[in-house]
Amino acid sequence: MASTSRIAALAKEIETQTTKLDKFFAESQLPPPSFDEDAPLMYPFPPDVAEAQEALSAALDELWWLNQGPIQTIVAKSFATSVGLKTILRYNIQNLVPFETGTTYKELAEKTGVPEKKLTRLLRHGITDHFFRETQPGHIKHTVATKALAAMPVLATWASMGMYDVGPAKMRVGSGPYMVDAVAKWPDSEEPNHSGFQLANDTDKTMFEFFEEHPERMSRFKDAMAFLSTFPGLEPSYAVKAYDWASLGKATVVDVGGSHGAVSIALANEFPDLELVVQDLPKVIEDAKAKAPADLSQRVTFQAHDFFEEQPVKDADVYYFRWIFHDWSDKYCVKILRALIPALKAGARILLSERCLEPPCTLPLRAERWNRDSDITMLATSNSQERDEDDWKALLKAADSNLTLEEVRRTPGAKLDLIVARWK
Known part of the structure; x- marks a missing residue:
């Protein structure tokens, strides 16, 4: 046996x-x-x-x-998980939430002076560690953990010592806890160089600008992103499954910010009627061309382009972005969208392969943790965010009222959703 x-x-x-x-x-x-x-x-x-x-x-x-x-x-x-706790301790939130009745994010924002949207994101991350619980969207109550912080001031003192004194003496813990300090320093900013990353690295450069000046860290970042793309649910094959590409017939798809074209190559192999243009910055495109499969060279082409500049490929059927928008705050995402508008024909679609966060109080905490970890990581490194359906609608409307959210497609097993927008 x-x-x-x-x-x-x-x-x-x-x-x-x-x-x-x-x-x-x-x-x-x-x-x-x-x-x-x-x-x-x-x-x-x-x-x-x-x-x-x-x-x-x-x-x-x-x-x-x-x-x-x-x-x-x-x-x-490998990432700090104390973001929610540091937020609570910094703003004494355990003592701002009444026992039994609880309170709202809005009321807490008014009492702490932290913008409601950012405070909500920070606390929702903590909720996945059972620091408070969201009993209905926008309303939180104590858990036994946060009640202990309120009922035992010495416990909060001990935790604060670990957070601010002992922990930093032991190690630099990355951008996560610094992010809470960045929110306090730049509460209303949408600039990508106003995040925990700048405080952690003593720089005024954005993360990507900083990496450009530190090749060893840029190399590590690129390798890490390549590793991430192999995770179950993030492979290019899920982009193939996410949309009815065959229904486009003979069509042109522009893969904006498409790096080395992994998604476009996967699409070209499955759908022979598609012509695909992969766009990225010049250095990336130079390397991508050298590595592209020769047998697809007539249908997958590469073009240097900065997506903040006017889109050079006019009248394409689809403009596709994969994991681009979560790197940028609304201010800069609007710029990206507006740079597309002169190229759009009636009925053109913009496909965004991104997370579309589920409404609060709908997922088990373990599943919610994946979303909140990603959202907080973006806030910590780029002062950016993950978005829910209402956020996507508002973003499209802010760019142009002719851009509308057509649907959100969720593919079983996929870690990214597909936000489908249409130009009227």
């Missing part, structure tokens, strides 16, 4: 230690742990139960790691 796997052994250990804890709660008539605001802050565990709790924690940690696997674990732990 096959020996028991390590994950099965850990599951059994978790069951054993959980049973001991559950027995203690039943016999002591204490409520079991929960995230509820009125849950106990601490338990008077006798030594044997405290030992069971420690054994349970150890088994849970190991099982989490094994279940995630090395790649997902390293990715998950």
Whole structure:
């Protein structure tokens, strides 16, 4: 008979230690742990139960790691996860939210002086770590964790010491926690060089400008992005599945900011009637041309172009952007869209392969974490954002009232959605 796997052994250990804890709660008539605001802050565990709790924690940690696997674990732990907590501590938010009734993001923004949109994003990231809970869109209440910060000032003091004194002395923790300071310094800014990245690196350059001056970091960034594109749900094949490309018939597709043309090459292999133009900055295009498959050279062409400048390819059927808009604030996304307008013919479509965030209070916290991590990463590095459907509608309208959101397409298994806009 096959020996028991390590994950099965850990599951059994978790069951054993959980049973001991559950027995203690039943016999002591204490409520079991929960995230509820009125849950106990601490338990008077006798030594044997405290030992069971420690054994349970150890088994849970190991099982989490094994279940995630090395790649997902390293990715998950490579970015700071204390953004929500630092926001709470910096603005004393634990004491601004009434027990039981809770409050709104709007009220908190008025009390803290932080713009509501940015404060909402910061706190929603913390919610995925159970710092507060959003009971309905726009309204938050305490969890036991945030109530503990409010009820035990010494706990908040301890956490603040770790955040501001001990932590920075141990290591520079990247742009994440600096981002909270950047929001305080530049609350209403939409400039890409007003983010945590600038504070973390003592520069006034944007992240990409800074990388240009530090080739080793630019190389690391490019390699990291190439690695990310291999993640399940992010491969170019999902761009092929995301839209009914065949319905276009003989058509021209402009892949704006398309790098080395991975998506265009995948589309060309599947749809022989498509002619594709890949656009990016000159250095990228020079390298892309050298690596492009020769057998597709008649249908996949490459062109140097800055997407902030007027679009040179006129009357194309589709202008496609993959993971471009989340790098830029609304101010600059409007500029990108307006640069397209002189080239658009009636009925032309703009396809944006991006996240379209689900409405709050609709996803499990683990699924929500993926969205919030990405949103906070963009705020920390570029003062930019991920967007929900209302954000996309508002962005298109701000660029031109003739641009309308036609649909949002969600492909099973894909990490990116497809925002379909149409020029009237």
